[in-house]
Amino acid sequence: MQKILIQNGEIINAQKRFKADILIKDEKIERIEYKMEAEADTVINASGKLIFPGFIDAHTHMGIPVRGTESADDFDSGTIAALHGGVTTVMDFTVQEKGESLVSGLERRKKKAAGKAHVDYTFHCNVTDLNDKRLLEIPEIIRQGVISFKAFLAYKEAGMQLDDRQILELLRSVRDAGGTVMFHAENGDLVEFLTDTYLKYQKTTAKYHGLSRPAEAEIEAVTRVLTLNRFVECPIYFVHLSTTEAAQLTFMAKENGQPVFLETCPQYLLFEEAVYEQENGHRFIASPPFRKQNDLAYLWMALNQGVMDVVGTDHCPFTIAQKDAAGGAFHLTPNGLDGVETLFPLLYSEGVKKGRLPLRKMVSLIAEEPARLFGLFPQKGIVMQGSDADLVIFNPEGESTIRAKELHSAAGWSVYEGIQINGEIESVMLRGNWLLKDGELQEENLNKGQFIKALI
Ligand code: URP
Ligand code: ZN
Ligand code: ZN
Numbered sequence: 001m002q003k004i005l006i007q008n009g010e011i012i013n014a015q016k017r018f019k020a021d022i023l024i025k026d027e028k029i030e031r032i033e034y035k036m037e038a039e040a041d042t043v044i045n046a047s048g049k050l051i052f053p054g055f056i057d058a059h060t061h062m063g064i065p066v067r068g069t070e071s072a073d074d075f076d077s078g079t080i081a082a083l084h085g086g087v088t089t090v091m092d093f094t095v096q097e098k099g100e101s102l103v104s105g106l107e108r109r110k111k112k113a114a115g116k117a118h119v120d121y122t123f124h125c126n127v128t129d130l131n132d133k134r135l136l137e138i139p140e141i142i143r144q145g146v147i148s149f150k151a152f153l154a155y156k157e158a159g160m161q162l163d164d165r166q167i168l169e170l171l172r173s174v175r176d177a178g179g180t181v182m183f184h185a186e187n188g189d190l191v192e193f194l195t196d197t198y199l200k201y202q203k204t205t206a207k208y209h210g211l212s213r214p215a216e217a218e219i220e221a222v223t224r225v226l227t228l229n230r231f232v233e234c235p236i237y238f239v240h241l242s243t244t245e246a247a248q249l250t251f252m253a254k255e256n257g258q259p260v261f262l263e264t265c266p267q268y269l270l271f272e273e274a275v276y277e278q279e280n281g282h283r284f285i286a287s288p289p290f291r292k293q294n295d296l297a298y299l300w301m302a303l304n305q306g307v308m309d310v311v312g313t314d315h316c317p318f319t320i321a322q323k324d325a326a327g328g329a330f331h332l333t334p335n336g337l338d339g340v341e342t343l344f345p346l347l348y349s350e351g352v353k354k355g356r357l358p359l360r361k362m363v364s365l366i367a368e369e370p371a372r373l374f375g376l377f378p379q380k381g382i383v384m385q386g387s388d389a390d391l392v393i394f395n396p397e398g399e400s401t402i403r404a405k406e407l408h409s410a411a412g413w414s415v416y417e418g419i420q421i422n423g424e425i426e427s428v429m430l431r432g433n434w435l436l437k438d439g440e441l442q443e444e445n446l447n448k449g450q451f452i453k454a455l456i
Contacts, residue, residue, distance in 0.1 A: 145453025
């Protein structure tokens, strides 16, 4: 492969920002130096541009089964969307079928991505059908390079919910093998009870999605996991946290020394529960639901102050036809939203440019910290000598508007339609290959995404 020299850019890592030249050889960053003297086949002038490590979306669901249908993006369309948003690594989830072994679930999921993905990928291992045999597989999954296991405290109706004893067993086995347990924290029994109650009175509009999954469902689930984990002390990670109280409880546990990490998503930073009362509010159905204005403000503050560790997107979009198929009935509408392409643009524009998020903190949330927490650092998550040459060259000048017709998700629409965006991603590199170059998709470099093994 040729040597590429990128000159005069400003590198933005989570720990520091500095002006330097970057020499890339094969798939790696060979050298970083201020005003470098080096021979190269191609020289790029990045003067006035910011250079970020390729972003990591720690939470995507490409082509998963939800409420009788499948999320609209597979690894092909979903990672085309990713690369246009500067995301060069996606962390997706395995799908464990009833009675299936964890190893077989991982194999199946790897096959779905292989040869299709345009960015690198790894998986978190869903554990939805747990017994002693499955617990014994955990070290093998970790040996195979998947070090995070996801438990659901909700989705009872889909047979995915674990009980407290199972959670304790999972925490202990994962701790002993050096992994992390992730939690979808909603009290599924409360959700089921409230859902059944609303349905009894024919209350099926989107508003009841929010009412059947109240803040208390999240707060109770987080409290329970934190309490159970006091007896195990396994590293734990809460996905898509949406409420002030749950974030505060987690922060207190962190302060008390529990190894606990927190993720929120752009939708919980930008949308309020009132959205569900708008026309076609059911199209915004995602779990957990959107909350109140004070939660949004708290979550922004938590990002800024380091209470939150990661922003992932929970990318799991559906077409309008899929969203509308149940006539708006909240309990039948597939839950999930688009996000992978707009992760960085939204955090930069709504966070950094609006003074709610320091620039380097943003890089920590969507590059360095997910790489560290999930065993990919320093291969990913930082612009550093020896790291993979995954880069985003960003022009901070200019403004545009998010338009679904310009996005790349197969869903064909976006909940972020119409939001103003600052700057423009000009070029994106994955392991030394340009995926986007001056805004142009580089077709010859597609389908080169690889499974990246995580290390404990
Ligand atoms: O509504 C959502 N978030 N759908 C995707 C699955 C999940 O719970 O993460
Ligand atoms: Zn979830
Ligand atoms: Zn999810």
